[in-house]
Amino acid sequence: MDSSLSSNLFALPDALPLDSGGVLDSAQIAYETYGTLAPDKSNAILICHALTGDQFVASPHPLTGKPGWWERMVGPGKPVDTDRFCVICANVIGSCMGSTGPKSDAPDGLPYAMRFPVITVRDMVRGSIALLEGLGIDRLHAVIGGSMGGMQALSLAANWPDRAERVLVIASTARHSAQNIAFHEVGRQAIMADPAWAGGDYYALDGNGPEAGLSVARMAAHITYLSEAGLTEKFGRRLQDRTAKSFGFDADFQVESYLRYQGSGFTQRFDANSYLYITRAMDYFDIAEEHGGKLADAFAGTSARFCLVSFDTDWLYPTSESRHIVHALNATRAKVSFVELSASAGHDAFLLPHEQLDRVVEGFLNG
Amino acid sequence: MAEMPHAPVLRYDLRAIAQQIAAEKTDSEVLDIGCGNGALMAALESTGCAMVRGIEIDADLVAQCVGQGLSVVQGDANSDLVDYPDDSFDFVVLSQTLQTTNRPDLVVEQLLRVGRKAFVSFPNFAHWRTRAALLFKGRMPMTRTLPVSWYETPNIHHVTVEDFRALVAEKGARIEQRWFFSDGEVISTAGANWRAEIALFEITR
Numbered sequence: 001m002d003s004s005l006s007s008n009l010f011a012l013p014d015a016l017p018l019d020s021g022g023v024l025d026s027a028q029i030a031y032e033t034y035g036t037l038a039p040d041k042s043n044a045i046l047i048c049h050a051l052t053g054d055q056f057v058a059s060p061h062p063l064t065g066k067p068g069w070w071e072r073m074v075g076p077g078k079p080v081d082t083d084r085f086c087v088i089c090a091n092v093i094g095s096c097m098g099s100t101g102p103k104s105d106a107p108d109g110l111p112y113a114m115r116f117p118v119i120t121v122r123d124m125v126r127g128s129i130a131l132l133e134g135l136g137i138d139r140l141h142a143v144i145g146g147s148m149g150g151m152q153a154l155s156l157a158a159n160w161p162d163r164a165e166r167v168l169v170i171a172s173t174a175r176h177s178a179q180n181i182a183f184h185e186v187g188r189q190a191i192m193a194d195p196a197w198a199g200g201d202y203y204a205l206d207g208n209g210p211e212a213g214l215s216v217a218r219m220a221a222h223i224t225y226l227s228e229a230g231l232t233e234k235f236g237r238r239l240q241d242r243t244a245k246s247f248g249f250d251a252d253f254q255v256e257s258y259l260r261y262q263g264s265g266f267t268q269r270f271d272a273n274s275y276l277y278i279t280r281a282m283d284y285f286d287i288a289e290e291h292g293g294k295l296a297d298a299f300a301g302t303s304a305r306f307c308l309v310s311f312d313t314d315w316l317y318p319t320s321e322s323r324h325i326v327h328a329l330n331a332t333r334a335k336v337s338f339v340e341l342s343a344s345a346g347h348d349a350f351l352l353p354h355e356q357l358d359r360v361v362e363g364f365l366n367g
Numbered sequence: 368m369a370e371m372p373h374a375p376v377l378r379y380d381l382r383a384i385a386q387q388i389a390a391e392k393t394d395s396e397v398l399d400i401g402c403g404n405g406a407l408m409a410a411l412e413s414t415g416c417a418m419v420r421g422i423e424i425d426a427d428l429v430a431q432c433v434g435q436g437l438s439v440v441q442g443d444a445n446s447d448l449v450d451y452p453d454d455s456f457d458f459v460v461l462s463q464t465l466q467t468t469n470r471p472d473l474v475v476e477q478l479l480r481v482g483r484k485a486f487v488s489f490p491n492f493a494h495w496r497t498r499a500a501l502l503f504k505g506r507m508p509m510t511r512t513l514p515v516s517w518y519e520t521p522n523i524h525h526v527t528v529e530d531f532r533a534l535v536a537e538k539g540a541r542i543e544q545r546w547f548f549s550d551g552e553v554i555s556t557a558g559a560n561w562r563a564e565i566a567l568f569e570i571t572r
Contacts, residue, residue: 307433326440327450333418338440339429356430367436 006062007032007055007091007098012130016093019120019284025107029131030098031090034058034074035082037137044137045080045365046128046164047089048145048152051221051278052270054097057089058082063269072353079362085141090131092124092152094278096271099127103203103271113273114200121148121285125155129163142166142365146350147317148278151285154325157306158287158298168364170309170357171350173321174295174328175286180316183224184279187217191272200273214272215263222262227313227346231255288328295328302329306336307364309350309357316347337364379551380462380488380567381407387486387544387569388458389414395457398422398482400444401464405432412437420456422447445469448477456482463565465489466522472534479540479572488567491547493527493560512564528560535570544569 007030015023032055037044047057047070058074060067074080074087091099094116102116132140143164145153150172157167173180191197194213202209223231235255239245242252251257291298306329310322319340329336341356343349350357377385385407388395394417399408402421405428411419421439423429432439440447444461445468459482461474466489468474478485490512491497500508507517515521526534528547535542547554547563554562 305438330440330451330455333455335418335420335438336440337429337433337438338442339426339433340441341426341430356426359430360433363430363434363436367433 009098010090010131010134012127013134014130016123016127016130018117018123018126020118022117024093024100024117024119024123027093027100027127028098029090029093029100029127031055031088031131032057032059033086033088035084035086037086037135041135041137042139042141043085044132044135044140045085045087046132046140046143046156047074047080047087048125048128048143048149048156049089049092050145050147050149051282052218052266052275053149054095055089055091056097057087061269064265069351073358073361079358080144080365081362085365088131088135088137090128092278093127094119094124094274094281096274101271102200102273102277111201111203113203116273116277118280118284119277120281121151122155122159122290124281125152125159128152128156129160132163138163140164140166142168144168144170144361145172146170147172147347148282150317151282154287155285157302157304158291161299161302161304164304166364167304167306168309168361169306169322169325171311171314171317171347172308173285173317174288174298174325175321176283177321181283183220184283186220188276188279190214190216190220191276194272197272200276202272208267210272211264211267214267214270214275215260217272217275218266218270219259219263222259224316225346225348227315227344229313230345230348233344234258295325296331299329299332299334302332302334304334305364305367306334307360308336308338309360310338310340311343311346311349312340313343313345314347314349377406377410378462379548379553380546380565381410383546383553383567384460384462384486384488385410385414388416391484392457396455398451398456398459400448400459400461400478402428402432402437402439404428405435405437405439407460407462408432408437408439409435418456444474448474448481451477451481453480454483458482458484458486460486462486462488462567463490466492466524466526468524471524471526472538475534475538475540475570479538479570484543484569484571486567486569487531488565489526489531490522491528491560491563491566492525493529494564495561496564498561510564528563528566531566531568535568540570540572542568543571 058068091097106112143153150169191213194210197210240257288295308322310319326338396418422442429441497508546567547559548565
């Protein structure tokens with residue numbers, strides 16, 4: 001499958017045990033590496049991607065041709081300096097960029113579709129740990145992630161505490177809130193309401209699957225990635241390629257046109273069933289719940305250094321969520337740093353140029 | 368006096384704190400509240416403190432600290448100390464910040480709860496220059512240690528050496544050590560409430 005993606009493929013030697021109680025047999029993980037692994041393997045950094053991200057953190061996306069999603073942060077001489085560090089970025093289990101997910105073939109030769117087991121963020125990390133073991137990396141210099149990537153970084157720190165010396169969590173949370181779940185449910189219902197979804201068995205059908213539903217899901221989610229001020233600044237009430245309102249339902253406003261573009265662009269590169277599974281995994285995410293209800297217990301005895309970064313306009317995973325994690329880490333006397341950075345962009349700020357973020361990331365990795 | 372290799376030049380009150388901590392307990396655990404650019408933290412780490420943490424309200428300064436490998440949490444002395452468990456630290460440090468807090472009395476309570484001992488330094492509002500400015504000019508003093516006009520100063524709760532002594536007594540706490548500074552130099556304790564520009568106290572429950 002997807003040989004055109006040309007990522008490295010790692011076949012898990014054993015069945016992957018899942019939080020649901022099931023297992024995933026003969027799974028594979030697609031990953032990219034940047035930089036050179038030191039002979040003692042001490043310079044590895046794992047970067048975990050967000051919901052719709054992929055392993056192409058610092059190289060062009062093979063389907064869209066666009067630059068890697070964090071090229072401004074990762075590369076030679078960049079804050080995550082690939083002249084010094086060996087960066088590993090793996091496509092999560094359940095996704096659609098080469099790692100085993102709902103569009104992969106099940107052992108019976110047909111796509112899993114909705115037969116794919118429901119996974120969790122911890123299951124994704126379990127896959128990454130298997131990959132690290134395959135690469136012979138016992139201990140990471142750092143694990144880094146923004147948004148869902150930050151959840152993976154926290155999950156790794158909580159469940160595999162000896163695996164990472166540094167844990168950098170940007171614009172993320174230790175649990176999905178009711179509001180987070182609510183937005184995801186809108187997206188899932190949009191996909192499942194599309195007749196082309198066909199109960200998830202659209203792979204063998206004519207057409208491109210539930211593009212309309214997936215597009216709406218992306219549009220709704222995209223609003224949560226931006227701030228109200230950012231949207232106003234970027235679009236205001238300006239009209240799109242016209243001087244007057246059409247008194248119809250075309251994309252009169254620039255913001256409508258932008259969202260439609262975002263939605264349709266997304267369907268070119270993402271599988272609708274993967275979107276269902278990964279959003280479900282995020283909704284199930286609650287590290288405290290995994291550890292007897294107390295977040296501090298999740299990190300008890302950790303020797304890792306933590307750094308949390310939030311953005312003041314991020315209402316998806318607001319500063320209060322990062323502070324909640326910081327309090328828990330303080331209670332366990334962990335080495336923790338935290339900073340709330342100012343940015344107009346909202347949640348998406350972690351992907352955009354930000355001088356202070358660069359300084360924090362670079363300093364934290366070198367300190 | 369402990370060796371402090373590679374340490375930048377510390378402000379005099381911070382230098383006294385660093386020396387006192389090194390003299391009392393070598394592997395101590397310290398929380399620096401309002402740690403600024405992390406100068407004291409870096410000095411403490413270089414003299415063998417087992418654990419040094421900072422709280423700083425300014426994002427730029429936090430970024431600077433993290434960039435030096437220090438563990439600093441962006442936060443506010445007014446609200447965030449309550450999140451730390453009792454006896455979390457051997458020492459907590461609040462240098463030239465007390466007079467900027469909303470309720471200095473409550474902050475001192477938190478210092479004494481979170482740390483076994485606390486260092487508190489502040490500009491002494493009863494210094495003769497301050498008194499003179501008020502007495503002769505009838506204006507709110509603007510001096511070396513209080514250089515900002517009354518309407519924009521962050522120092523919202525001016526305090527004197529005697530006020531602080533009274534507060535410590537009121538809280539049932541004890542003064543272990545005190546240092547008084549004028550012109551960046553340690554001065555004698557005689558007439559300190561007149562002569563000290565900056566006062567530094569080490570207090571304990």
